[in-house]
Amino acid sequence: AQKITQTQPGMFVQEKEAVTLDCTYDTSDPSYGLFWYKQPSSGEMIFLIYQGSYDQQNATEGRYSLNFQKARKSANLVISASQLGDSAMYFCAMSPNNAGNMLTFGGGTRLMVKP
Amino acid sequence: ETGVTQTPRHLVMGMTNKKSLKCEQHLGHNAMYWYKQSAKKPLELMFVYSLEERVENNSVPSRFSPECPNSSHLFLHLHTLQPEDSALYLCASSHGTSTNNEQFFGPGTRLTVL
Numbered sequence: 001a002q003k004i005t006q007t008q009p010g011m012f013v014q015e016k017e018a019v020t021l022d023c024t025y026d027t028s029d030p031s032y033g034l035f036w037y038k039q040p041s042s043g044e045m046i047f048l049i050y051q052g053s054y055d056q057q058n059a060t061e062g063r064y065s066l067n068f069q070k071a072r073k074s075a076n077l078v079i080s081a082s083q084l085g086d087s088a089m090y091f092c093a094m095s096p097n098n099a100g101n102m103l104t105f106g107g108g109t110r111l112m113v114k115p
Numbered sequence: 116e117t118g119v120t121q122t123p124r125h126l127v128m129g130m131t132n133k134k135s136l137k138c139e140q141h142l143g144h145n146a147m148y149w150y151k152q153s154a155k156k157p158l159e160l161m162f163v164y165s166l167e168e169r170v171e172n173n174s175v176p177s178r179f180s181p182e183c184p185n186s187s188h189l190f191l192h193l194h195t196l197q198p199e200d201s202a203l204y205l206c207a208s209s210h211g212t213s214t215n216n217e218q219f220f221g222p223g224t225r226l227t228v229l
Contacts, residue, residue: 004157045205047220
């Protein structure tokens with residue numbers, strides 16, 4: 001069974017600063033994918049970034065980067081140059097390779113960007 | 116319409132009612148999903164359809180009944196629900212069911228069971 005843990009229920013960050021959202025996972029699968037999603041107050045889940053367990057480099061997508069530390073089983077999301085529109089819930093999720101694309105989600109972190 | 120749409124956006128129903136949630140994807144995907152998002156609980160995967168066949172039923176009570184008539188449409192039929200079924204129901208789709216196939220989500224249906 002897979003488990004995703006996000007230990008920060010809420011985070012504040014000053015506009016234009018960087019912020020790291022923590023995610024640790026537990027799985028016995030040798031191959032898996034890690035995802036981060038953003039959920040604004042409107043409810044829609046927005047895909048941000050993907051990291052494969054065998055990818056050699058950390059994933060980056062614009063202002064988002066994933067700090068993947070396989071030995072520690074952590075996949076932290078780094079948002080650079082925070083913007084007011086980044087205020088939302090952020091969810092880390094994992095998909096094991098041998099079970100299709102069935103995502104297991106963490107409990108989420110609410111990020112609030114201060115002007 | 117683009118992306119993944121869900122109707123209705125809000126639904127209030129009594130425990131004896133029968134209603135259906137509808138999801139439509141305009142992305143040419145071949146896999147669709149239902150998730151439940153309750154307050155204070157992580158998102159829970161309910162059902163997965165790949166090529167219109169159900170490939171996952173995640174121990175969901177029988178009062179939830181999914182239907183996937185084609186690769187673009189997904190329904191969730193509801194009957195004799197309980198107040199604890201009140202939640203945000205999210206639909207998603209993806210191109211394939213490999214690990215790296217990102218899922219695109221709809222805006223959700225906010226369901227309240229009285």
